[in-house]
Amino acid sequence: MNDTSPAGAPAAARYDARSAEPRWQAAWEARGAFAVPDVPPPDARKYYVLEMFPYPSGKIHMGHVRNYTLGDVVARYKRARGHLVLHPMGWDAFGLPAENAARERGVHPAKWTYENIAAMRAELKRMGLSLDWSREFATCDPEYYGQQQRLFLDFWRAGLVERKESWVNWDPVDGTVLANEQVIDGRGWRSGAPVEKRQLSQWFLSITKYAPELLDALGTLDRWPERVKLMQANWIGRSEGARVRFALTEPVRDIREVEVFTTRPDTLFGMSFLAVAPEHPLAAAVAERNAGAAGFIAECRRMGTSEAAIEQAEKRGFDTGLRVAHPFVEGAGFPVWIANFVLMEYGTGAIFGCPSEDQRDLDFARKYGLRVLPVVLPTGADPAAHSIGDTAFTGDGTIFNSGFLDGLSTGDAKRAAIKALEERGAGDGVVNWRLRDWGVSRQRYWGCPIPVIHCEACGAQPVPANQLPVKLPDDVDFSRPGNPLDHHPTWKHVDCPSCGEPARRETDTCDTFVDSSWYFARFCSPRAAAPVTREAVDAWLPVDQYIGGIEHAILHLLYSRFFTRAMMATGHASVAEPFAGLFTQGMVTHESYRGADGRWLYPEEVERAAEGGAALHRETREPVTVGRVEAMSKSKRNTVDPGAIIERYGADTARWFILSDNPPERDMEWTESGVAGAHRFTQRLYRLVVGAVPGLPPPGTGAADATGAARRLRQAAHRSIAAVTEALETFAFNSAVARIHELANAIGDTEAAAADRGMASARREALEIATRLVAPMMPHLAEELWAMLRPGEAALVAELPWLEADPALLATETVTLAVQVLGKLRATIEVPAGADEATILAQAEAEENVRRAIDGRPVRKRIHVPGRVVNFVV
RNA sequence: GCCCGCCUGAUGGAAUGGUAGACAUAGCGGACUUAAAAUCCGCAGCCCGCAAGGGCGUGGGGGUUCGAGUCCCCCGGCGGGCACCA
Numbered sequence: 001m002n003d004t005s006p007a008g009a010p011a012a013a014r015y016d017a018r019s020a021e022p023r024w025q026a027a028w029e030a031r032g033a034f035a036v037p038d039v040p041p042p043d044a045r046k047y048y049v050l051e052m053f054p055y056p057s058g059k060i061h062m063g064h065v066r067n068y069t070l071g072d073v074v075a076r077y078k079r080a081r082g083h084l085v086l087h088p089m090g091w092d093a094f095g096l097p098a099e100n101a102a103r104e105r106g107v108h109p110a111k112w113t114y115e116n117i118a119a120m121r122a123e124l125k126r127m128g129l130s131l132d133w134s135r136e137f138a139t140c141d142p143e144y145y146g147q148q149q150r151l152f153l154d155f156w157r158a159g160l161v162e163r164k165e166s167w168v169n170w171d172p173v174d175g176t177v178l179a180n181e182q183v184i185d186g187r188g189w190r191s192g193a194p195v196e197k198r199q200l201s202q203w204f205l206s207i208t209k210y211a212p213e214l215l216d217a218l219g220t221l222d223r224w225p226e227r228v229k230l231m232q233a234n235w236i237g238r239s240e241g242a243r244v245r246f247a248l249t250e251p252v253r254d255i256r257e258v259e260v261f262t263t264r265p266d267t268l269f270g271m272s273f274l275a276v277a278p279e280h281p282l283a284a285a286v287a288e289r290n291a292g293a294a295g296f297i298a299e300c301r302r303m304g305t306s307e308a309a310i311e312q313a314e315k316r317g318f319d320t321g322l323r324v325a326h327p328f329v330e331g332a333g334f335p336v337w338i339a340n341f342v343l344m345e346y347g348t349g350a351i352f353g354c355p356s357e358d359q360r361d362l363d364f365a366r367k368y369g370l371r372v373l374p375v376v377l378p379t380g381a382d383p384a385a386h387s388i389g390d391t392a393f394t395g396d397g398t399i400f401n402s403g404f405l406d407g408l409s410t411g412d413a414k415r416a417a418i419k420a421l422e423e424r425g426a427g428d429g430v431v432n433w434r435l436r437d438w439g440v441s442r443q444r445y446w447g448c449p450i451p452v453i454h455c456e457a458c459g460a461q462p463v464p465a466n467q468l469p470v471k472l473p474d475d476v477d478f479s480r481p482g483n484p485l486d487h488h489p490t491w492k493h494v495d496c497p498s499c500g501e502p503a504r505r506e507t508d509t510c511d512t513f514v515d516s517s518w519y520f521a522r523f524c525s526p527r528a529a530a531p532v533t534r535e536a537v538d539a540w541l542p543v544d545q546y547i548g549g550i551e552h553a554i555l556h557l558l559y560s561r562f563f564t565r566a567m568m569a570t571g572h573a574s575v576a577e578p579f580a581g582l583f584t585q586g587m588v589t590h591e592s593y594r595g596a597d598g599r600w601l602y603p604e605e606v607e608r609a610a611e612g613g614a615a616l617h618r619e620t621r622e623p624v625t626v627g628r629v630e631a632m633s634k635s636k637r638n639t640v641d642p643g644a645i646i647e648r649y650g651a652d653t654a655r656w657f658i659l660s661d662n663p664p665e666r667d668m669e670w671t672e673s674g675v676a677g678a679h680r681f682t683q684r685l686y687r688l689v690v691g692a693v694p695g696l697p698p699p700g701t702g703a704a705d706a707t708g709a710a711r712r713l714r715q716a717a718h719r720s721i722a723a724v725t726e727a728l729e730t731f732a733f734n735s736a737v738a739r740i741h742e743l744a745n746a747i748g749d750t751e752a753a754a755a756d757r758g759m760a761s762a763r764r765e766a767l768e769i770a771t772r773l774v775a776p777m778m779p780h781l782a783e784e785l786w787a788m789l790r791p792g793e794a795a796l797v798a799e800l801p802w803l804e805a806d807p808a809l810l811a812t813e814t815v816t817l818a819v820q821v822l823g824k825l826r827a828t829i830e831v832p833a834g835a836d837e838a839t840i841l842a843q844a845e846a847e848e849n850v851r852r853a854i855d856g857r858p859v860r861k862r863i864h865v866p867g868r869v870v871n872f873v874v
Numbered sequence: 875g876c877c878c879g880c881c882u883g884a885u886g887g888a889a890u891g892g893u894a895g896a897c898a899u900a901g902c903g904g905a906c907u908u909a910a911a912a913u914c915c916g917c918a919g920c921c922c923g924c925a926a927g928g929g930c931g932u933g934g935g936g937g938u939u940c941g942a943g944u945c946c947c948c949c950g951g952c953g954g955g956c957a958c959c960a
Contacts, residue, residue: 014912055960095960168958179958227878231955234877307956311875341875345957360875435957442958511958550954553878586880587953631953660898662886667953669886677899680912687913734887738897745897748914818893823941825893849927863940869892873940 015686017650047083052548062588076776091138139515145448146469170198202441223581237434244427246324261347266413269402270375275339327426447509455496517563592627652778660737718809
């Protein structure tokens with residue numbers, strides 16, 4: 001910014017964040033203001049604040065700035081409230097982008113990652129976060145992932161690790177396993193080749209063993225957003241239903257029956273077909289002798305493994321020609337289809353289709369001309385007239401067309417059907433879970449090696465503890481496709497720890513979600529020679545306030561909840577729930593711009609006359625099309641570099657704008673005018689203090705007996721303490737900002753009367769209050785102001801306790817009541833705080849406007865809500 | 875497709891079921907200045923009216939209530955997640 005002071009003006013006329021911020025950061029660091037011990041002293045009230053650690057992509061982005069600002073406000077506030085605050089930072093450093101960089105630019109993933117970390121650490125430090133940097137680590141440090149390997153082996157011994165087959169996206173041209181995001185419209189992102197599903201033997205963590213507990217314990221998480229708990233509950237997906245066995249009329253190979261899971265056994269009589277997933281063993285058996293089936297299955301394989309892609313694809317099926325018997329209907333045979341919308345991972349991988357009461361089944365039946373027999377009659381409907389068109393009836397009602405179930409409610413019919421199935425040996429009532437075990441194997445280099453050795457004779461063997469960590473080899477070749485660990489010349493060749501014969505190292509590495517499933521525990525004792533130090537995790541866990549993006553609402557948080565339980569089962573922790581409080585922030589968005597040639601433009605390339613006004617290219621002066629406001633992304637170039645913002649305005653301005661713009665759980669829009677406005681406020685506060693200091697009395701004198709305007713200023717200041725405190729407690733940071741604006745306005749209004757003695761004392765008090773209320777949000781500015789208000793004082797604002805409002809100054813003498821007639825506002829009245837109801841009602845009814853609205857009609861009811869409203873019903 | 879959210883002036887938003895629009899941004903008018911920036915003061919939901927006042931108004935439609943931005947139902951738009959992006 002080119003806001004140079006006019007020549008001759010005192011240098012202090014403007015706040016220079018660029019020189020002040022590093023100065024205060026150095027002061028905090030010199031005093032070790034934010035460092036805490038691994039094991040807090042027994043009398044300490046601990047508080048663990050954690051923000052989701054960043055992936056080291058190279059530069060911090062506004063989402064990080066928002067996340068870490070929110071956490072820092074909480075950390076600084078809780079520290080002021082007398083807590084010993086653990087507030088660490090680290091790096092989620094394994095993952096695909098490092099490998100992509102290696103393949104595209106020939107940089108080693110480790111070099112790329114550690115250089116990115118160094119750059120991002122420097123940027124974070126400039127934000128003035130109250131972090132204990134001595135605890136920093138990266139998940140790609142062998143000290144970290146080595147401990148993770150110990151955990152993995154402990155879990156294995158505890159029966160929480162399994163080896164199973166599962167499906168992956170395979171790029172047949174690149175010869176590589178693809179992540180879902182690398183599959184675009186069913187093709188590999190680099191090769192463009194149609195993707196195939198392939199079955200691999202992989203490592204799984206047995207999260208399903210904890211499914212009931214993970215579901216039930218959601219009820220104890222009272223400081224989690226309801227929607228996150230709902231999403232997790234749906235994801236875990238407990239459902240009660242029946243497993244039904246359908247006998248094939250003639251066996252295929254050795255398969256004699258098909259087992260189906262259904263939540264709607266009440267609709268069994270409405271069945272018109274049975275469908276199995278393309279990966280179902282029956283489908284494979286049919287394909288052996290039926291080329292059409294084999295072709296259909298091959299087509300389904302090209303859909304990839306993403307559930308979204310599968311469910312959005314057009315529903316298609318293949319009639320196998322097989323038939324199954326119905327458990328309740330003598331002699332009826334129903335066709336068996338292979339269908340692309342049946343998921344092998346859910347239930348038994350097979351369904352029975354009742355088109356009348358299920359929309360997907362109905363769409364399928366209409367497409368292939370299968371029977372649609374209604375079996376649930378909506379309450380009050382005429383059985384003769386009820387028919388199904390294009391919409392299935394999925395609600396409750398009375399069963400009909402269903403033999404022995406006729407006349408029962410859907411609920412009773414479910415129970416009756418299950419009972420009948422059990423009697424006939426054709427099925428059972430069961431509880432089914434949607435949650436699947438966690439496949440952690442990745443066929444990639446840049447991850448934590450899974451510490452296993454495969455031996456022909458002994459099978460899979462754990463790597464002995466004295467050989468941990470299993471380190472990644474440095475000399476890897478990214479010029480070939482596939483997993484560099486797999487085609488490394490020597491790395492995988494080891495001797496079996498059990499029999500000593502030549503064996504093969506596991507070349508799969510861990511899903512990076514494993515790395516982030518226990519980092520919060522590691523932060524408690526980051527240099528421990530074991531995964532954790534028990535005294536440290538027992539003292540610090542759970543995290544009291546966890547803050548991060550809503551995009552992690554399910555997977556990361558659920559995996560962490562599972563991991564903590566697994567750590568408890570293996571003696572590494574004493575709590576089951578890692579995060580007592582959770583706050584999910586919204587994204588940072590920005591307008592997007594396109595130039596005349598259709599290319600995306602960066603915000604700094606665009607000049608706007610005014611908000612909503614015409615936009616021009618800063619250099620070419622060509623018109624610019626202003627696009628939608630959307631999440632900042634490199635591809636749309638609608639990003640703002642936090643480094644540049646901090647360089648220009650200072651960290652406090654960026655922090656203040658981020659906090660002031662909107663509620664933190666919502667998406668915020670980054671606007672240039674908004675930052676400029678935030679920056680103006682930093683200058684305004686500074687000016688208020690600089691201007692006032694020469695006329696202020698010494699600290700702590702004469703405010704108590706203030707009267708008139710001075711007392712009103714004191715009331716405003718103390719009400720600000722109460723309001724800002726309340727706002728900080730509830731994450732209403734934008735409201736806290738508004739209240740501080742109001743206080744600054746109130747102080748500004750008293751400038752003319754500053755010479756008055758009582759007022760001068762009140763102004764000192766109000767300025768000190770404003771300074772300390774602003775401190776969690778703009779910590780550097782607060783220190784600067786405090787140093788001017790209290791020169792020579794030893795303590796920094798960062799070390800001061802939080803303020804308490806004087807209750808005497810919070811009380812109000814009169815209240816304003818809204819007076820309504822039939823719910824419409826007609827007047828407001830001013831009444832003394834303790835006035836009795838009869839007086840208030842009389843005063844309200846006497847109001848000119850109220851009398852006119854009542855218009856002589858009899859008043860049927862008088863409603864008085866104390867302190868709020870009076871309503872006359874006529 | 876399925877699960878979960880969100881929608882209030884020009885803009886971001888405020889509002890224990892009780893005065894809708896606090897606070898801020900942009901805008902307009904004024905003061906200061908040779909001028910600009912900065913700063914300070916004032917105006918401001920929409921419509922009718924000189925005013926007093928009245929009508930309408932929180933994505934659309936319906937409902938519950940003395941009273942609905944807030945609770946319920948339906949619809950629309952936008953966003954997050956869908957198990958190998960992190």
